[in-house]
Amino acid sequence: MPVVSPPLIRCPHCKAGHVPSSGELVEGVYAANCQACGHFFKTRAVPTPKSQFSFTVNGQTHTVGNQFSAGTTLNDFLRDTGISHGTKVMCREAGCGCCTVAATLNDPVTNKPKTININSCLCPLYIVEGWTITTTEGLGNGRTGYHQIHQQLAAHNGTQCGYCSPGMVMAMYSFLQKNPSPTMAEVEDHFDGNLCRCTGYRSILDAMKSFAKDAPHHLKATGVDIEDLTRVCKRTGEPCRGQCGGTGPLQIVFASSVWYKPTSLADLYSLLNQHTRDRVRMIFGNTASGVYSDLKLDNFDTLIDIRDVPELNTHTIGTNVVLGGNITITTAIDLLREACNNTLFSYCSLLADHMARVGNTPLRNAASVAGNLVLKHYSPDFQSDIFVVFAAVGAIANIASSVDGKVTQYSMLDFLDLNLAQKVILSIELPPLDAGVVVRCYKIMPVAVNSHSYVSAAFRFPVDRSNNCTITAKPSIVYAGISFTLNNAEKTEQYLVGKALGDAQTLKGALQTLQQEIKPDEDPLLSSAAYRKSLCLSLFYKTCLVVCGNVVGSRIRTGGDNLVRPVSSGKQDFPTKQDEWPLTKPIPKLTAIKQAAGEAVYVNDKPLRVGELHAAFVTTIVGNARIQRIDASPALAMSGVVKFLSAPDVPGTNNCFPGSAAGEELFCSNQVLYAGQPVGLIVAESQQIADAAAKMVKVYYTDIQPPLVDIREAIRQKSFFTQNMPKEMKIGDAASAISSAAHQITGDIQFGGQSHFCLETMICRSEPTEVGISVFPATQWIDLTQKAVAMVLGIEQNKIQIEVSRLGGSYGAKLTRSFSTSCASALAAHLLQRPVKLMMNFNTQMETTGKRPSYYAQYNVGVSDAGLLQGIKLTYYSECGALPNDQLAGGFSYFGDNVYNCPNWDIIPVGVKMNTPPTTYARGPGATPAIFVMETIMEHVAESLGKSALEVKTLNMYQKGQKAFNNYTLSYCNIRELASSLSTSAQIAARQAAVDVFNQNNRWKKKGLAVVPTKYIMVNDSSYNALVNIYAGDGSVTVTHAGIENGQGINTKVAQVCAYELGIPLDSVKVLPTNSSANANTAVTGGSTTSEQNCEAVISACMTLNARMAPVKATMPNATWLELVKACYQKGVDLSALAWVYGSSDRMYQCYGITCTEVELDVLTGEYLLLRSDILYDCGESMNPEIDIGQVEGAFVMGLGLWLTEKIKYDPVTGRNLTNTAWEYKPPSAKDIPVDFRVQLLKNAPNPVGVLRSKAVGEPPLCMSCSALFALKHAISASRKDVAQTDHFPLNGPATVENVQQQCMCGLDQFVYQ
């Protein structure tokens, strides 16, 4: 326990802070010689620092002392106290944005209040003294009226599961406080830190752009009053000043640490000098703990909040540009933009642009410049973008020692070697650079925004342009992301001095020197050393192209330009039939506004019950071993830990997957199948304690073997499941057809899995009841959850009540992968007879939860001269992971022909056994990989025959009435019509010609265009029910149906259908949570058909009700609905109807669609832009086109993640998932979607066999997102052609920036000027 310091006394002469020793302080008067300067002085002791402070949330003042732990975040406070459940939490790393709130605080630079969006998950509670926090609830609600941003988000259908929505709202609210009249581009830039897994962003961006001054008419929000957008202080009636409760020195004593807030540099020095033996952590934004978990505040004894140290908040733009250590990255960007008006600092605009790519907006709002540099110091391989640019331009750090207050200047490189103990970074000075100095900086990263770099680089070249670009003095070539030791390319810098860069020989010599000098570290988590090395070379070359300008040939010169992403836009085109409204009416989700305002309740939002406990899984950290023993005693010794449960504690069966082929242990009892497998459960008084204690449980392993985490290696070792696997499928005689065909084509393709990345992590609350237990899981499958809980607890199903209101995203993750969470929560509640909530933290979820499988396929194809398919032989390997229960190896035999007719097939499905979490369904589970493989084959065929891919694809497309390879007659096949229609609407021929011209004219920029059609087989083989109640008192209606609302809009469609069938207004219908009493024995929500089949059940129930009411209605033809209902009630008519829809595998139809995507590629870096995607989808007669468009866009963008950015990496030694953080795993952001995103729903296309003539939409569009990968492949091919590489190459998925660049085959010999 650290000693609590007495108040500080300040010397009036030198201002040094003093801790009075006994004898010096008598009755509050201090008399002694100053410990720093020796000056004798007497003074009254300063008042004792406060031990508590105040701030406001949504107008309410809160005062906080030491009742929370020092590591408590603002998010913990808001959620755990029940103040805001609209503020969500997921990654706790500032990576997802669902926890965004607005903070109004005093800006030390302007001394005015400013409102910023921050991630409440990393913001320490103890830094918010005097702040005004606004959450989505603070903006408005259903009672007092919603805020305009709530309304716009809902009106544009910008919510699906709704988990990201409050964060989106608060990001916009904060932005409008700073910039009340933004442009659309500024709005789009602002949404770089808020992820949405459902919508595909277009609708959210449209909603937010409605506030932009340059928004087109159709987007513009009407009646926007900026006054209404601003919060007025309840106390003063003025706009918020951000100074509620005032500020001042703080000293708060916690059980194991002390929190200080000094208000002068002298006091900060004193604290550092007093605590030399403690683990000391200064805090500005605390964002560093989102990068390195060992920097989390709970790991330190002495915590010093430096935000109120005025000397660190200074800045000047004069001879130098000086940025105080506390200047946030956002403020630094603003200051740099201001500074660049002076020509000597014009380079600062490039620095500002570069720094605007650090993390995301809320991160930059919270994070300080000094904190970033300290991270680089802390871990020299940290890819600090700020260090790189500062080092390149010759910035100086002013660093003070607290021991003597001495300030020393260090270059950035020297700073790295400094011992930072008792040191404070006061400021950074940026020097003036004259016009002859060229500065360039680059950040190459896996996604467009919100990511660390593969490589960050900055160059400073002092150039004499009049002398063939001679380098007049030592240049700077600085890199981050290469190795622990390399920061600048010293030898190349030396080599260039005095040389003419415009001379081809200089370029060649410099590149050779650089090539020898750069030696990247290999690390399984990083991109390959080869890629990072080639980036170092190509970024240097890019800089040379810029410096040498006109010396360079025009075809090559464009290599120096960076890709610039324009503001994105979307077009939606769909049919609707007004005479059928509310059916076919394009309306947003009925609960959209509640989701936006934080009123929609998710499992984690339900108020805690008295005595409620929290649980966390203990998981394995090796992937292939046996458990020797488990020692939970260190965890049980922690205060607040209640119980540890493991396999022997299970009263029923230790199997949480009833009816599955291989079962699945709830807790691993011996053989470890994968790293991340649950071995036990910690139950504790809080989630924080449970998570911390779970890490303290010691699991001892024996027989540790190398884990199989790579599908190719597993195939090499023939690690296959043999039982429960689909059989080989043979149609005709593929071998003969191939051998006798004019052309034989052989190839292979591999692609990785995908995390579902639901923003609501796995969660379940369970409560013991008089009957048994009530379980509130986030699951897509209540029936099997009930069976699983019954099996684990060893009790009857009728003792278990399950209820699900809504899910915060699922996409297949909560189909079977939710069972373990539900069973573990129910088990703990059952054994302890207390309510227990188990919410998996994000990192555990990434390691534990099964994902979309990875695949490898080998094919052999025979085609005619014209390109007609003759026969296909294919071996299709699918990663099952550790268990084959959700095996998807058979997917090809179902979807693999896509839209193409081939008379002869031989398909061999193989399930691959690996030490990875059991893989599972993910949006479009069987179809997405199968269609990709078939499209790969078609592209390969076209390439081999030298024909256009679209021509070969069209040639082989099914005709109406033909039989698909699974013998199903395609009676309504319209793919040829769709292809022809898209060719016209997307002007494919003309654009392809333009692409070809572009590629001829540019060596280092290439474009590609690809078309992917889809056929998705829908089988309505699941059974659901719906209960419709009409209430006699007022005629209002409730529906309880068996589908789970997971963002797909099922409840809205159900309400529309119910209102249509009963002939009543839509707002008379309310949809209630799905539950195991009303919806017993019903099927899983999945496979895209749930919405239509539940609508069918509702139709059936409504028809029953209409039939029962008909005789009464006949007697009163002019009665209102209420009069009719009352009359029926009085006549004893049963006003409740339960209908059951029995699924059957005969009930089949196909969904068709086609997509064209165009990309532009920067060959030198591998970065790309999705310029345009046109999607034409046959949705039948859409029940709600607005919702269905949202499904198309959301599915497509999720697929873009699969094919382009989301790479899962395992540690080859332990088998642990290395990409278990938002820092490493990269779903698409708002800037990764197509710049021009056009979606059309086919017109006049009623589905003759669909429910209300509609077709499913949730999954099929995802199968077309691989068009982006194929477009990139075309662009890569164009680049390879320039170096005479025309051989076939597979473009494996994901086509990451790294993967794409490495395929372009650009060697040093091509880095030339002409």
Ligand SMILES: Cc1cc2nc3c(=O)[nH]c(=O)nc-3n(C[C@H](O)[C@H](O)[C@H](O)COP(=O)(O)OP(=O)(O)OC[C@H]3O[C@@H](n4cnc5c(N)ncnc54)[C@H](O)[C@@H]3O)c2cc1C
């Ligand atoms: C989601 C996310 C994305 C990110 N993306 C990027 C990125 O793309 N590029 C990039 O370069 N960085 C990135 N970062 C890192 C980020 O820039 C740093 O976390 C941030 O700048 C640290 O500042 P802070 O004020 O939060 O520091 P804190 O977390 O408060 O402190 C960090 C460390 O700095 C010390 N410290 C702070 N101020 C001083 C001072 N004046 N003198 C001496 N020591 C001091 C503290 O003692 C502590 O050890 C990202 C971080 C996150 C969480």
Ligand code: FES
């Ligand atoms: S939970 Fe805060 S950013 Fe993800």
Ligand code: FES
């Ligand atoms: S609506 Fe955005 S994550 Fe679901």
